[in-house]
Amino acid sequence: MTQPRSAADAAQLPENRRAFAQHPRQWAANRYVYPVVSRRSGGISVGINLNPDKVCNFDCIYCSVNRKDPSTVTHVDIAQVQTELDGLLAIVQSGEIYTHDPFDKISPQLRRLNDVAFSGDGEPTTEPLFPQCVRMAAETLAQRRLAEVKLVLITNASMFHRPAVRGALEFMDQHNGEVWAKLDAGTEAYYKLVDRSAVPLDRILANLAWCCQTRPTVIQTLLMRVHNEPPPPAEVDAYIARLAAIMASGGRIKLVQLYTVARQTTESYATRLTTEELEAIASRVRSTLVGVPVAVFD
Ligand code: SF4
CATH class of the missing domain: 3.40.50 (Rossmann fold)
Known part of the structure; x- marks a missing residue:
């Protein structure tokens, strides 16, 4: 078989599709920071879970968060988040990550760090420490000379009216940030059917x-x-x-x-x-x- 030339071509290979399907928000003993092979990122995305308590202001019928098993972590410890982020970035930068399953099986085109993403088991912008975490992540990337790596916010857009959240997004604009915002419906009735939010x-x-x-x-x-x-x-x-x-x-x-x-x-x-x-x-x-x-x- 000929080698795929782009990340988009590589995404279709069975070994990469298997890696995309594996999306555990867990890495070693980390509580908040985890790596995934992300098809939408076209490479490695380092996720920061700011909702370890699994609480979300949406209740999407398609959500993949397992809320039946209670969480043992209920708050965000920003010093711990920083330690875990820096440690995982070191593992990605050194290439050590490509000795671990499923990262050891992905194509060369996907062996790149695309972003640090605020995502996880709920809506990241509901966490009061979200603005501080954004600043901490940008500083950590800069210290590791990874300023070209994107900061991505994966969000349901429910909190953008809050001044602190707006300020954090404007900071992201200055630090290679990108907002990926959800819209699943065009009518209130369908929105209530699929996202089941009080917002x-x-x-x-x-x-x-x-x-x-x-x-x-x-x-x-x-x-x-x-x-x-x-x-x-x-x-x-x-x-x-x-x-x-x-x-x-x-x-x-x-x-x-x-x-x-x-x-x-x-x-x-x-x-x-x-x-x-x-x-x-x-x-x-x-x-x-x-x-x-x-x-x-x-
Ligand atoms: S917004 Fe995300 S985390 Fe919250 S319920 Fe929907 S899919 Fe799950």
Whole structure:
């Protein structure tokens, strides 16, 4: 077989797809910091879990966090986060990580550190120490001469109206930051069905508009079957109309990532779409949001 030339080509190889499917938020005895091979990052992403208590202000039916087993860590110890982050970055920089499963099996194209990501078992921006953690992560990367590594926030956009969160995002803008914000629905009814949050959709949309007006933002959308029904066409239209409205308000969408269920879900009735179904929705997004890249992860 010929060697894949790009990370996108390499992503299709079986050994890499196996690594993508393994997403334990655990590394050695660490409490907060873990590495993953991330298809959406095209390489290694070092995650920081700021919600070790597994509390989230959303209750997505497709969530893969196991909340049945109680957490033994209930608060964020920023000194410990810094120790774990620095230690894991050293392991990645030295190449030692590629002696550990599943990192030892991935293609050369994916053997690169793409980002440090605030993600984990809940919404990172609800953690009061989030702004300090962002600054600490930027300083740690700078000390390791890794300033080219991105700082990524993976978020449900529910807290962008808080001044401290806005300040942290503006700091990220100055430190190679990127926001990957979730929008799973176009109507309040579907949003309540799939994300099950007390936060109104209007607030999410207002926060997304602010974020996109302030910086180019990646929109992440998980599409699935709910009780065996794919998203209704009217729902997809409403979702696309929400993104179009954000752009009409001056918002910049850097990329739309469409993906589907890949791991164990909270509700068994949340199941995968086919590649063809995802691509059909992607075509509709592309034809309306002209010029916005749309990536499909099946
Ligand atoms: S926002 Fe993320 S962590 Fe929270 S319930 Fe949804 S998928 Fe799970």
